[in-house]
Amino acid sequence: MEDFVALLKTLSEARGPSGFEDEVREIVIKEMEPYVDEVLVDRWGNVIGVKRGASEVRAMVAAHMDEIGLVVDHVEKEGFLRFRPIGGWNEVTLLGQRVWVRTQDGRWVRGVVGVTPPHVTPSGHEREAPEMKDLYIDVGARSREEAEKMGISVGSVAVLERELAVLNGRVATGKAFDDRVGLAVMLYTLRQLGDLPVTLYAVATVQEEVGLRGAQIAADRIAPHYAVALDTTIAADVPGVGERLHVTKLGAGPAIKVIDGGRGGLFIAHPGLRDHIVKIAREAGIPHQLEVLYGGTTDAMAIAFRREGVPAAAISIPTRYVHSPVELVDLSDALNASRLLKQVLEKTTPAAVEKFLERRVK
Template sequence: MDDFVQLLKKLSEARGPSGFEDEVREVVIKEMEPYVDEVVVDRWGNVIGVKKGASNYRAMVAAHIDEIGLIIDHIEKEGFLRFRPIGGWNEITLVGQRVWVRASDGRWIRGVIGSTPPHVTPSGKEREAPEIKDMFIDIGASSKEEAEKIGVVIGSIAVLDREFAVLNGKVVTGKAFDDRVGVAVMLYTLRQLRDLPVTLYAVATVQEEVGLRGAQIAAEKINPHYAIALDTTIAADVPGVGERLHITKIGKGPAIKVLDGGRGGLFIAHPGLRDHIVKLAREAGIPYQLEVLYGGTTDAMAIAFRREGIPAATISIPTRYVHSPVEVLNVEDAVNASRLLKIVLERTTPDIVDKFLDKKVK
C-alpha cells in the first residue's frame, strides 16, 4: 500500500495540462521501462509500453496523463495575466488559488489567482463567483514588460499549486487524481504481472481532458482486440446529495462502468467484456461497484469506435471533488482496481476474446 501511495504522490505532483504533458511523461517512462519489453512515445506524446504475451492478440489499457489547466491569452499593462481554461473547470474552485506558471525557458514560477475584491464589487454581487474571463493571475510583476522579462508569454500554461497529502488512514487528497490515479493503477499493475495470454499495450494517453485525443490515435495504431480504460469517477457521497446521485462511494471498491456520457452522447460498456470483469471480481472476492454516470466519459469511448469497433470497458476509481485542487480518494479502492486489472489481463485468453469479437472459439 505504501509503495502505491508514493507512486500516486509522484504522479499527482507532476505538472502536465492537456497538450503539455512533458513532465508527467518523463515520470511515466521511468516507472514503466523496467516492467515492459518496449516503450514507444508516439508523435502526439502517448507513452506506449508493450509487454509480450503468449499470443498475438492485443489488449490495450489506457489511462490519461493530462490534467485540466490554464493558458495565458493576454498580459495586462500592469503585469496581470489573463487566462483561458484547458479542460472543464468550475470557476468557484479557482478563486484564491495558488498556481504554477511555466516560463518560456521551462522554469515554473509561482502566482495566485485574483479577482475583483468583494469590498469594491457592486452591491448584491459580492458573493457571486466571478467568471473565468474576469479572473487573472498575479505573479508579482508591476508591468507587462516585467512579466515578459520573467518569461511569461502568450501561450504560457499554468496548473494549480497543490501538494499531495494524507487525510486519514487510507484517504488521501491532491490535484490531478483525474487521472494520475488511473496511471498509478496501470503502472502498479505492470509491476505485478507475470505471464500473459495476450500481448499488452499499456498506454499513458494525452489530451483526454480536451476530447479524448490521445486514446483515438493510440487505438488506431494498436487496433487492440479489447481495451480497458482506467479513470476516476464521481463519488458524490457527501452531505446534501441524495443516495441515488452518489454514483459511487469511496472505500467501497473500484467501479465497473455500465454507462456514462452526456450531451456529447452516451457510452455503453461492451456487455460481454463488462460481465467478464464483474465475474472475475466476484470470483476473486474483490469489492466493486456498478457505475451509471450521466455526465463525463473516459478514453474507452474513443477507443471503442475505432476501426471495425473494439470491445471496451472502464474500471473507475471513486473520487470526490473531481476537477478541483482537493480531489479525495481511498487508496484501497485504487489498489483493488489494480488487483482486478491484473486478474482481467491474466485470465482473458484468446478464446474469451473471440467471444467478445463474435468469432468461433478456436
C-alpha cells in the same frame, strides 16, 4: 500501500496540462521501463509500454496523463495574466488558488489567482460567482514587460499547485487525481504482473481532457482486440446530494462502467467485456460497484469506435470533488482497481476474448 501513495504523489504533483504532458511523460517512461519489453513514444506524446505475452492477441489499457489547465490569452499592461480554460472548470474552485505558470522556455514559475477582498466588494455582490473572463493570475510582475522578461506571454499555460496529503491514514487528497490515480493504478499493476496470455499495450495518453485525442491515435496504431480504460468517476456521496445521484461511493470498491456520456453522446461499455470483468471481480472477491454516469466519459469511448470497432470497457476509481484542487480518493478503491486489472489481464485468454465477443441475434 506506502509504495502506491509514493507513486501517486509523484504523478499528481507533476505538472501536465493537456498538450503539455512532458513532465508526466518522463515519470511514466521511468516507471514503465523495468516492467515492459519495449517503450514507445508516438508523434503526439502518448507513451506505449509493450509487454509481450503468449499470443498475438492485443490488450490495450489506457490512462491519461493530462490534467485540466489554463492558457494565458492576454497580458495586461500592469502585468496581470488573463486566461481561458483548458478542459472543464468550475470557476469557483480557482479563486485564491496558487498556480504554476509555464514559461516559453519550459520553466515553471509560481502565481496566484487573485480574489477581490470583501472590504471592497460592492454591496449586494458578495455572493456572486465570478466568470472565467473576470479572473486573472498574479505572478508578482509590475508590468507587461516584466512578465515577458519572466518568460510569460500569450500561450503560456498554467496548472494548480497542490501537494498530496493523506487523511485518516486511508484517504488521499490532491490535484490531478483525474487521471493520475488511473495512471498510478496502471503503473502499479505493471509491477505485479507475471506472464500474460496476450500481449499488453499499456498506454499513457495525452489530451484526454480536451476530446480524448491521444487515445484515438494510440488505438489506431495498436488495433487492440479489447481495451480497458482507467479513470476517475464521480463519487457524490456527500451532504446535500440524494443517494440516487451519488453515482459511486467512496470505499465501496472500483466501479465497472455500464454507461456514461457527455456532449459527444453516450458510451455503452461492451456488454460481453463488462460482464467478463464483473465475473472476474466476483470470483476473486474484489469489492466493486457498477457505474452509470450521465456526464463525462473516458478514453474507452475513443478507443471503442476506431477501425472496425474495439470491445472497450472502463474500470473507474471513485473520486470526490473532481476537477478541483482537493480531489479525494479512498486508497483501498485504487488498490482494488489494481487487483482487478491484474486479474483481468491474467485471466483474459484468447479463448476468453472470443467468448465475450460472441453476440448472437436471436
